[in-house]
Structures are given as C-alpha cells and as structure tokens.
Amino acid sequence: VDLHLTFNRKGDLAAGVYRALRDAVEDGRLGVGDRLPSTRELARDLGIARNTVAAAYDALVAEGYAEGRTGSGTYALGVAPAVVVRPSGASRLARPTLSVPAPQAPTELDLRLGLPDPSLFPSAAWRHVLADAVDEAVRTAPGYGDPAGDPGLRASIARHVSVSRGVRVTPDEVIVTGGAQGAFDLLARTLVAPGDRVAVEDPGYPPAREAFAAAGAVIVGVPVDGDGLITGALPAEARVVVVTPAHQMPMGVTMSGARRAALLAWADRAGATIVEDDYDSEFRHAARPLEPLQRLDRTGRVVYVGSFSKTLLPMLRIGFLVAPDALVAQLADARRLAGWHAETTTQLALSRLIDDGTFGRHLRRSRRLYRGRHDRLVAAVSRELAPWLRLNPAAAGLHIAALAVPGIDAAHVRHVVALARASGVAVESLDAYAAGEDVRPGIAMGFGAIPDERIDEAVRRLRDAFAEAAS
Amino acid sequence: VDLHLTFNRKGDLAAGVYRALRDAVEDGRLGVGDRLPSTRELARDLGIARNTVAAAYDALVAEGYAEGRTGSGTYALGVAPAVVVRPSGASRLARPTLSVPAPQAPTELDLRLGLPDPSLFPSAAWRHVLADAVDEAVRTAPGYGDPAGDPGLRASIARHVSVSRGVRVTPDEVIVTGGAQGAFDLLARTLVAPGDRVAVEDPGYPPAREAFAAAGAVIVGVPVDGDGLITGALPAEARVVVVTPAHQMPMGVTMSGARRAALLAWADRAGATIVEDDYDSEFRHAARPLEPLQRLDRTGRVVYVGSFSKTLLPMLRIGFLVAPDALVAQLADARRLAGWHAETTTQLALSRLIDDGTFGRHLRRSRRLYRGRHDRLVAAVSRELAPWLRLNPAAAGLHIAALAVPGIDAAHVRHVVALARASGVAVESLDAYAAGEDVRPGIAMGFGAIPDERIDEAVRRLRDAFAEAAS
Numbered sequence: 045v046d047l048h049l050t051f052n053r054k055g056d057l058a059a060g061v062y063r064a065l066r067d068a069v070e071d072g073r074l075g076v077g078d079r080l081p082s083t084r085e086l087a088r089d090l091g092i093a094r095n096t097v098a099a100a101y102d103a104l105v106a107e108g109y110a111e112g113r114t115g116s117g118t119y120a121l122g123v124a125p126a127v128v129v130r131p132s133g134a135s136r137l138a139r140p141t142l143s144v145p146a147p148q149a150p151t152e153l154d155l156r157l158g159l160p161d162p163s164l165f166p167s168a169a170w171r172h173v174l175a176d177a178v179d180e181a182v183r184t185a186p187g188y189g190d191p192a193g194d195p196g197l198r199a200s201i202a203r204h205v206s207v208s209r210g211v212r213v214t215p216d217e218v219i220v221t222g223g224a225q226g227a228f229d230l231l232a233r234t235l236v237a238p239g240d241r242v243a244v245e246d247p248g249y250p251p252a253r254e255a256f257a258a259a260g261a262v263i264v265g266v267p268v269d270g271d272g273l274i275t276g277a278l279p280a281e282a283r284v285v286v287v288t289p290a291h292q293m294p295m296g297v298t299m300s301g302a303r304r305a306a307l308l309a310w311a312d313r314a315g316a317t318i319v320e321d322d323y324d325s326e327f328r329h330a331a332r333p334l335e336p337l338q339r340l341d342r343t344g345r346v347v348y349v350g351s352f353s354k355t356l357l358p359m360l361r362i363g364f365l366v367a368p369d370a371l372v373a374q375l376a377d378a379r380r381l382a383g384w385h386a387e388t389t390t391q392l393a394l395s396r397l398i399d400d401g402t403f404g405r406h407l408r409r410s411r412r413l414y415r416g417r418h419d420r421l422v423a424a425v426s427r428e429l430a431p432w433l434r435l436n437p438a439a440a441g442l443h444i445a446a447l448a449v450p451g452i453d454a455a456h457v458r459h460v461v462a463l464a465r466a467s468g469v470a471v472e473s474l475d476a477y478a479a480g481e482d483v484r485p486g487i488a489m490g491f492g493a494i495p496d497e498r499i500d501e502a503v504r505r506l507r508d509a510f511a512e513a514a515s
Numbered sequence: 516v517d518l519h520l521t522f523n524r525k526g527d528l529a530a531g532v533y534r535a536l537r538d539a540v541e542d543g544r545l546g547v548g549d550r551l552p553s554t555r556e557l558a559r560d561l562g563i564a565r566n567t568v569a570a571a572y573d574a575l576v577a578e579g580y581a582e583g584r585t586g587s588g589t590y591a592l593g594v595a596p597a598v599v600v601r602p603s604g605a606s607r608l609a610r611p612t613l614s615v616p617a618p619q620a621p622t623e624l625d626l627r628l629g630l631p632d633p634s635l636f637p638s639a640a641w642r643h644v645l646a647d648a649v650d651e652a653v654r655t656a657p658g659y660g661d662p663a664g665d666p667g668l669r670a671s672i673a674r675h676v677s678v679s680r681g682v683r684v685t686p687d688e689v690i691v692t693g694g695a696q697g698a699f700d701l702l703a704r705t706l707v708a709p710g711d712r713v714a715v716e717d718p719g720y721p722p723a724r725e726a727f728a729a730a731g732a733v734i735v736g737v738p739v740d741g742d743g744l745i746t747g748a749l750p751a752e753a754r755v756v757v758v759t760p761a762h763q764m765p766m767g768v769t770m771s772g773a774r775r776a777a778l779l780a781w782a783d784r785a786g787a788t789i790v791e792d793d794y795d796s797e798f799r800h801a802a803r804p805l806e807p808l809q810r811l812d813r814t815g816r817v818v819y820v821g822s823f824s825k826t827l828l829p830m831l832r833i834g835f836l837v838a839p840d841a842l843v844a845q846l847a848d849a850r851r852l853a854g855w856h857a858e859t860t861t862q863l864a865l866s867r868l869i870d871d872g873t874f875g876r877h878l879r880r881s882r883r884l885y886r887g888r889h890d891r892l893v894a895a896v897s898r899e900l901a902p903w904l905r906l907n908p909a910a911a912g913l914h915i916a917a918l919a920v921p922g923i924d925a926a927h928v929r930h931v932v933a934l935a936r937a938s939g940v941a942v943e944s945l946d947a948y949a950a951g952e953d954v955r956p957g958i959a960m961g962f963g964a965i966p967d968e969r970i971d972e973a974v975r976r977l978r979d980a981f982a983e984a985a986s
Contacts, residue, residue, distance in 0.1 A: 222854025258852050
C-alpha cells in the first residue's frame with residue numbers, strides 16, 4: 045500500500061497518526077484486508093518514533109479500523125457501508141420469516157438454531173418445585189405482583205449471573221421478562237421514539253430488530269467479521285445498539301476485547317445504550333470464560349439481556365434484563381402496561397430451582413454434553429464440508445456457522461439447504477439473518493436438539509447435498 | 516321545555532323529527548334531564564301521527580340522546596363534552612397510580628377492587644393438572660409455540676366463552692394473552708398509530724387507557740351514566756373505543772340494550788373497533804344473563820377481551836381476546852414480538868382444568884359465594900351509608916360503586932377513605948378512575964377478598980369514617 049498521510053506534527057503525534065490512518069480507512073484509501081506498513085517502516089517514513097506509530101496502531105485496532113494478525117502484521121478492516129432499513133407503516137405489521145424452529149416442522153435430523161435438548165430438562169425436579177410453588181403463590185402472591193418480577197427470583201437471577209457470567213448486579217437491577225424477546229420489547233418501548241436509529245448486527249437476530257422496528261426505530265445494520273461487530277462501521281448517532289458479544293447470532297464468533305472497548309467508547313460518545321444479548325453464553329466450549337460487556341461498563345451504558353430459553357427451555361418464556369438504576373422504574377412501568385408480569389408460580393418455582401442447586405447441576409451437565417456435540421459437529425464439518433465451507437470458531441453456545449468459499453453464492457446455499465431438507469436434514473441459510481441486502485452466503489447449524497450419534501450422519505447428508513448441487 | 520323544531524316535512528317524517536331532536540340535544544337546547552314533551556303533545560303540536568313521534572323517540576333513546584323512565588316520560592341525556600387527554604412524551608413513561616391492590620399493602624378489611632378470593636382457588640386440582648402438563652409440554656411443545664396460544668387452550672377458551680357468555684367464536688379467533696392487560700397492549704400496538712383517537716369510559720380502568728396512550732393514542736374520555744357509556748357523547752371520529760358493558764369499571768352499572776345498539780351503530784359510522792372488556796361478568800347477581808356486545812356485532816367491529824384473573828387468580832397472567840378474522844394474524848405477530856406467548860405448561864394446565872369440568876364447578880361455586888357477599892354488602896351499604904352514598908346497581912362482578920350525595924365533593928370522599936384506611940378498612944375513591952378533570956365523588960368497594968362475616972364490620976367502620984368527616 046502506497047500511503048500518503050497528512051497530520052499535524054504539533055501536539056499528540058500518536059493521536060495525529062491515528063486520525064490520519066482512520067481517515068484513510070474511512071475514505072477508502074485503505075481497503076479491507078490491506079496490509080499496513082510495519083511500525084518500523086512507517087516510523088522511518090514519517091520521521092517519528094516507532095512506539096508512537098505502535099500507539100496509533102493500537103488505537104486503530106481498539107476502534108475496529110484494523111486488526112493485528114499474529115506474526116503477520118496489521119491489516120485494515122475497512123468500513124463497510126452501514127445498511128439503513130427504514131420501516132414503512134406496512135412493515136410494522138408485516139409477518140417476517142420466523143428464525144426459530146416452528147413447532148410444526150419436525151425433521152429427522154434437526155440442526156436448526158434456537159432449541160436446546162428437551163431430554164435434558166430436569167422434569168422431575170421442575171414438577172416438584174412447581175407443586176410447592178403453587179401453594180406459596182396462592183398464599184403469598186395471588187394477585188398482581190411486582191411488574192419487575194418476583195423479588196425472590198430477581199435475587200436468584202442476580203446471584204446466578206453474578207457467579208456464572210460475572211455480571212455486576214444487585215437484585216434491584218434485575219427485571220424478569222417474557223424471554224429475551226420480552227426484554228427487547230420492553231427496551232424498544234422504553235428507549236426508542238419513532239425515527240430513532242437503532243444499530244444492529246448484520247447478519248443478526250431478526251426478532252430483536254423487529255421489536256425495535258415495531259417501536260418505530262430506523263434499523264441500521266452494522267457488518268460483522270471474525271472479531272464481532274465492526275465498531276468502525278457504527279453510525280455516528282444511534283439511540284441503541286444491539287449486540288451478541290459472547291457468541292454472535294448467527295455467525296458464532298466472539299467479540300474481541302479491542303472491539304468491546306471500542307464499542308463502549310462509541311456508546312459514550314454517541315450517548316447510546318448497548319443492549320448485550322447474552323442468549324446462550326452459559327455453554328462455553330473454550331477454556332477462557334468470556335466476560336460480558338456489562339462488566340466493563342463504567343458509565344451505565346449497558347443493559348444485559350439473559351434468558352432461560354437455552355439453559356432450560358423456551359416454553360418457560362422466562363428471560364431477564366439487568367439495567368442501570370436510572371432505567372429500572374421505566375422498564376417496570378412498561379412491563380406493567382404490557383401485561384404486568386410473568387406467571388407467578390413459574391417465577392417462584394424457577395427461584396427454588398436456582399436456589400436449591402438443581403439449576404447449577406443441570407447447567408454443568410448440559411455444558412459437558414453440548415461441548416461434546418460441538419466438538420463432534422466441528423470435526424464432522426471440517427472433515428466433510430471443507431470444499432464448500434469455512435467454519436467460524438465458536439467459543440460458546442449451541443450453534444456454529446460457516447461461510448461459503450468464494451464462488452458459492454446465497455442462491456446456491458439456499459439450493460443446498462433445500463436439498464438437505466429433502467433428505468431429512470434441517471440447517472439454516474445465513475441469509476435469513478441479513479438485516480440489509482448484503483447477504484453473506486453460508487450456513488448455520490445448531491446442535492442443541494440433535495442426538496450425538498446422529499451428528500455424523502447429518503453432516504454426511506449435508507455433504508451429499510453440496511455435492512449434488514455442484515454437479 | 517319550550518321546544519322549536521325545524522325539519523323537512525317531505526320524506527321520512529320520523530327520521531326528520533329524530534334529527535331535529537338530536538340537533539336540539541347537541542346544541543344544548545335540550546339539556547341533561549330535560550323532560551321531552553309527551554309523544555301525544557308533540558304529535559299534536561307538529562300535526563303529525565303520534566307513532567311517528569314515538570319512532571323518533573325510540574331512535575333517540577337507541578342512540579343515547581334520551582332515556583325513557585317508566586311511568587314518567589322521556590328525558591334528554593344531553594351530550595357531556597368529551598374530555599381529551601393528550602399524552603406528552605413524558606407521560607408515555609410516567610408512573611401512574613396503580614388501580615389494583617399493591618401486594619405490599621395489606622389491610623385488615625380489604626374492600627379494594629381487583630382481587631378475587633384466593634381461598635376459593637382450586638389449588639389441589641391445579642397442582643395435579645400442572646404436574647401432568649409439565650410432561651406433556653416437554654414432550655410436545657418444549658420450544659417456541661404458536662404466538663396466538665396453545666391450540667388446545669384456544670379451543671377450551673372458545674367452548675367456555677361460548678357456553679358461559681354467549682360469545683360467537685371459533686378457536687382460530689382466540690388469542691391467549693398476558694391477562695386482559697396483555698390484550699389491551701396487543702390491541703394498542705396493532706390498531707393505533709400515534710395521534711389516533713381512542714375513546715374510553717370516564718371514569719374507567721386506568722391501565723387499559725394507559726396501554727393505548729403508550730402507543731401514542733390521544734385518549735378521549737366519554738362520560739358514563741346509569742346506562743353505561745353515554746353513546747351520544749362519543750366523538751365523531753375515533754379508531755377504538757374501550758368499554759365494559761357487562762359491569763362498568765368502576766361504576767358497576769350495566770350498559771343498556773339501547774346504548775349497545777347505539778354503540779355498534781356509531782362504530783360502523785366511525786369505522787372504529789370496539790374493545791369489549793368483559794373482565795368479571797362470569798359472576799352474575801341478577802337473574803337475566805347479560806349478552807356481550809360481541810354477540811350483537813354483525814360487521815366484525817367488536818374485539819372481546821376476557822381474563823382468568825377474576826375467575827381464577829391474577830397471578831396466572833392468562834387472559835384472551837376474541838378478534839375478527841382480519842385481525843388475528845396481526846395480533847399474533849404483535850404477540851410474538853412482545854415475547855412469543857404465555858408460559859406453555861400453564862396454558863396446557865388451564866386447558867385441562869377447563870376440559871375436565873373443574874373450572875366450571877369452581878365457577879358455579881364461586882358465583883354462589885360472591886352473590887351472597889354482593890347481597891350482604893349491598894344491604895349493609897344501604898342500611899348504614901344512605902345519608903352519604905347512593906348505590907349503583909351491579910348485575911355482575913366483584914365490586915359495587917356508590918356516588919356521593921350532592922354536597923359531598925371528591926376531597927371529602929378522599930378524606931373519608933383515608934379515615935377508613937386508618938381504621939383498617941380499604942375502599943377506593945372513584946376519582947382514581949377519572950380520565951379527565953371531571954371527577955365524580957364516590958366510592959367503589961370490592962367484595963372479592965373479604966370474608967362474608969367481616970362485611971358488616973367493614974361497612975360500619977366506613978360509616979364511622981363518614982360520620983367523623985362530617986363532624
């Protein structure tokens with residue numbers, strides 16, 4: 045790259061070099077994947093100290109304009125244009141494609157996203173706590189309860205996410221919601237006025253952005269790469285950004301530490317709220333635990349959203365959010381207007397299940413089992429599908445995603461998905477998650493609901509579908 | 516009343532006389548309570564047939580401009596000015612007064628509205644169906660279910676409201692909601708665009724109008740009299756009107772047949788949707804069953820809203836709506852975005868409780884018991900509080916209301932309520948339900964949660980509070 049940089053040689057040199065390089069990325073002189081000069085070369089060319097250049101490069105990486113590759117140098121990430129989707133009056137009520145398994149569409153080998161293994165659900169323990177909770181509820185809370193949720197369950201959730209996920213939280217900051225979707229809905233109703241911009245990951249989880257669009261938000265899709273949301277591509281102004289840092293939905297990648305820092309800095313500048321959707325991070329496959337953004341937040345910008353849909357079952361419709369103090373009363377009011385609160389017996393029973401240790405044991409057992417399925421699926425995909433797919437790493441969660449190799453487009457992927465489904469294997473085409481027109485061809489595969497011993501067979505049939513589509 | 520009427524003597528004479536009289540009401544020449552000439556007098560004065568005048572009077576009554584009093588003649592109802600409450604940005608998120616018992620405010624003698632008797636709840640049967648439903652749910656519906664609700668429960672509800680309330684309904688027209696409040700929320704999100712007018716009863720149920728205000732509606736309060744909502748005072752245009760025809764909340768009166776016909780006619784003219792909140796009508800104290808508006812609707816204008824909060828307990832957070840076909844898909848979409856659906860095990864258990872006959876037996880038993888409490892409370896209030904209150908009749912439900920006699924204002928009533936509370940009796944001042952500034956002084960008393968044998972004592976203490984406030 046032949047790079048001409050103009051910057052003010054008075055004042056903070058590193059900041060000047062940083063801004064000059066950032067401008068080069070933003071105006072396209074540095075494209076995605078362009079290798080930056082080494083710090084030694086650039087320092088020599090500009091006649092400044094090498095550690096000044098290194099500091100500027102660090103800032104570029106932290107802000108998401110570049111990435112360091114070990115042993116190889118620093119590469120520009122470029123800034124993909126943000127995709128702006130303006131909701132029309134009609135689309136407010138349009139029926140978008142469901143992105144989770146419809147209950148009426150069973151397949152022999154189900155690799156769709158969103159459903160954990162029902163056979164792991166601790167049914168006997170649940171029946172037991174539920175029966176006890178009926179009497180407790182009738183005796184102590186038969187009427188309209190706290191819209192923020194049962195106080196006991198809020199305390200149980202606070203302890204759970206504090207221990208399991210490192211979230212900094214008191215029970216008063218927890219609001220029990222109708223699954224994660226109920227949390228998105230409350231946040232949309234509370235934070236968004238019609239016309240406000242809401243930034244979302246592209247590709248990303250459609251029901252979350254639909255909840256914000258229904259509140260009148262202008263949805264801005266921000267591209268995602270191997271380090272998560274590309275913070276350099278965030279719009280200058282937005283009221284909210286919705287992210288899945290632990291396990292990107294659907295790409296499966298983990299947001300890098302540098303991007304996390306850049307996202308928090310952006311939110312502070314933009315006056316935006318970060319909605320951290322931590323939907324399936326309890327299932328970790330990598331050794332290093334992933335700290336939530338919420339823990340890094342020092343200025344009350346992050347609302348943490350969690351759910352029992354993956355750790356237990358979606359049918360329970362229990363999720364929660366952890367919000368800064370200033371928001372809690374408003375969110376509880378919105379909850380009241382939307383139907384007061386979740387069913388009380390279910391709340392009391394879940395609190396018991398957490399407090400008596402059953403939930404923790406269930407989580408540890410499920411984690412081991414899902415890690416085994418993850419490893420088996422990754423091995424099978426690497427072995428069988430290498431000619432067509434490049435697998436993304438997933439440090440957590442119940443699904444993986446793979447981008448198609450160059451030359452395979454989204455239409456071809458949809459064809460493969462249809463062939464696979466005809467042979468009894470359900471997987472998802474990534475384009476179902478696209479927020480804008482820029483579709484990334486690829487496939488997402490869930491391993492929550494498929495028995496271990498059927499994984500190899502499912503991937504072999506998917507291989508046959510690729511082979512048939514290619515011929 | 517000296518009345519000069521101008522009308523076209525060609526064409527439909529009765530319609531001409533009707534329009535002339537209606538104009539006289541609308542421009543104030545006929546005020547509230549003015550006695551109209553007898554049909555004989557007016558027929559003679561106008562030189563037309565007496566049955567022509569009688570037909571015009573019938574139409575006036577049907578449209579809510581006049582009322583017939585047995586043996587006394589016909590009286591103008593007048594048109595009270597509609598109260599328009601414009602929501603500000605701030606009020607969207609304001610924390611309004613809760614109008615249902617807060618769980619942390621127990622009193623010795625609780626006559627507040629909204630809570631049925633928890634001791635009637637069929638706990639043993641509920642534990643039983645719930646335990647069975649856990650296994651059924653995990654086996655058949657562990658994931659994300661139909662946003663409109665479990666198909667079995669929709670069928671059970673359709674049968675129940677068809678038999679118990681005469682609602683015309685197929686299971687496909689039922690949507691399970693988070694209590695009646697969840698239904699108001701869905702309707703607000705689906706029917707209302709910011710700035711649309713929504714007419715509500717004044718006084719009326721605050722959480723319902725707040726749900727519509729949160730969707731950006733301009734709330735128009737329409738006054739209520741002994742025949743329910745005064746249809747003649749409805750605005751010419753509104754997107755929605757929310758009414759409680761069976762048992763007005765909080766006044767306790769039943770909407771007359773004439774008003775029901777007038778309301779349906781108005782909705783057709785205005786292109787409006789009628790939301791019929793039938794919240795506690797299963798408990799009838801009068802011999803004649805009250806047919807819902809929904810049954811009279813021939814043009815798909817009525818959405819019927821019901822709830823299990825009064826027939827079972829509010830803690831279950833299960834309500835439902837019955838909507839015309841054209842609305843069902845939109846409402847289900849809104850439900851999905853707001854958190855998908857109610858907890859599945861609870862839905863399956865409730866369906867079993869209805870289908871196995873337990874719910875019907877519980878209803879019949881509760882109806883007998885509440886009728887006894889109603890009669891006892893009415894007798895005690897008539898006996899003890901006649902100097903201060905005029906009791907409204909209530910044909911159904913779990914509460915009664917009484918207007919203060921002339922000379923007692925709302926501030927005085929609030930003082931009495933505070934004195935009563937200090938003596939261990941909780942009742943509600945009617946002004947908590949006012950939509951606008953026009954407050955009707957009076958008291959509402961619920962009998963859902965007070966034991967029979969404490970009713971007389973509660974009313975005696977209320978009498979002492981009135982006496983103390985008067986001295």
